[in-house]
Amino acid sequence: MSAIIIEGLAKRFGTLAALAGFDLTVPRGAIFGFLGPNGAGKTTTLRIMAGLAHATAGRVVIEGVEVGRGQRPPIGYLPDTPSFYGWMTAREFLRYIADLHGLERPPIDAMLERVGLADAARKRIGGFSRGMKQRLGLAQALLPQPRVLLLDEPVSALDPAGRKAMLDIMSELRGELTVFFSTHILGDAERICDEVGILDRGRLVLQARRDDLLARYARPIFEIDAAPSDTPRLSALAGQLRALPWVDRVNLEGARLRLTVNDVDAARREVLPMLAGLSVSRFEMLGATLEDIFLGLTNSAGVPTGTEVAL
């Protein structure tokens, strides 16, 4: 069974179509990255899923419960910039949330420990940093043990340390529940997602397992670093390579040669021998990144919008 089923979801604000009517299914237990540039409609989708906004058309079913039909689906939700009651302490806020859910013995201290706020449990939230609030936001979403966790840009506004801490906590949730999070930062999605969907101008342009996606769109790139004194010989090599049929593009920047190929096997066989006599300090094959795919899909005419790419 699927954790999240979105069917024909559309949302208009006056004449502006924020969501153009898209379908999306998220398997149970996945860490799902909901990608898209700013303004693509990610936050609107999440707000509808959390019951804060109403869809113009279409529906969202989470763990078998349709959103906005009276019953509350088992979700935990973290808005992009959570704001709290500054006069409460972290522990008081979690106690309040637990009381709303009628939890008998809520694991408040364990939860604060888990998100790294054990030391700040008795401090007023009014004095919390951005990253602390983000982690407390995660704690309040997780406390009632939801089946589906909805996170809106959970790491975008954090500094590198805060981002790493947040991502680590999120990947520890793997297997425990379904995590659905939006981001415009691809590196984060690439690190922890099992599956990704890409939204652009209110349409889902792609949904796939991350590994399939990387394999399918892989356009391997080879990088060769030589000693600076060998630059002339490297540029001669670049000329040689340009003539070969399996080479798409050759880039030479100082003592670094970047090679884009269309036949990985041929490249693997033939590049290395050509390096004989060159003082090579590094020879590496780079995979495609989500960023390459993302830019290709959302910017250009490469993929027609509105069609799902089957993988």
Add this chain to the structure above:
Amino acid sequence: MDDSTLILALIPLFLIQVGLQIYALVDIYRRKTVREPLPIWAWVIIVLAGSMLGPIAYFALGRSEDVA
């Protein structure tokens, strides 16, 4: 009933009014920040000039820590 009773009767009132104003000013001083969009000095003037309503306005609308 003479004037001294009246003056005695005025003392609690005076204490409430001045107490509230001092309370509000100390609160502003301790946080060193107020809620948007008015600046701190505007709230100081409101508290001082608004007799008892100044502190009320500050605690209802100007105090910053209610948000986080």
Add this chain to the structure above:
Amino acid sequence: MRIFGVQLRKELRELWRTRKLIVVLAVLVGFGLMSPILAKITPDLLEQFSEGQMEGIVITIPEPTERDAIDQFLKNISQFGLLLALLMSFGVIVGERERGQLALVFPHPLPREVFVLAKFAALAILFVVGMLLSALGAYLYTVLLFDAPSLGGFLALTWLMIVWLLCLVALSLLASALGRSMVAAGGIAFVLIIAVLLASLFTPLAPGQLLDWGRALAVGADAPARWDALIVTLGLSALAVSANCLILRRQEIG
């Protein structure tokens, strides 16, 4: 009901922690104490003023009585109590929405009507307690400075003022749900309250009539009972709170 209890506790704790409770109580008590004093010293002030200004003209100002103290109390509460009801209520819902606190708590099992009811209940408790303390202060000082007015009449006046104030609170709270921003909510609340005040000029059923009725009961004057106005006021308050629940339920948050 359980959730209402949780939410009411949160609202009351918020009033306490953000110092609003103590400040409102102090101000209401202050106005209670101030009223009889003002009634007492007003003639003296007038006398001094007129002596300086108009020499030779003798103005006889009658000795003030407990009636003047009651009138002062009524006047102060109807002006500053009104302001207080407005200030304490119009920002509470729109504020939580604007700051994003609602987007955090509404996905939890907190029905929006329960949220509204708890807000109103907390403000009602604040104003009932505040007004009772204020009335106690006013009564004690009136007894100290004048003769004792009828306790029953004074209590009736106090409760009628409370009903009137809570109607204004309900209307300001409605404005707080309607307004898109803090300023807009303040404007709507102001307009609603002005409309209710003006209604007193046109109909004996308006909430403002409760104050005249209360005054008559407190000073022992002859005036018709205004049960109809009382029912209208309670009905208007209930209507405002119900409308508030419906509006917030349909509203998009965030």
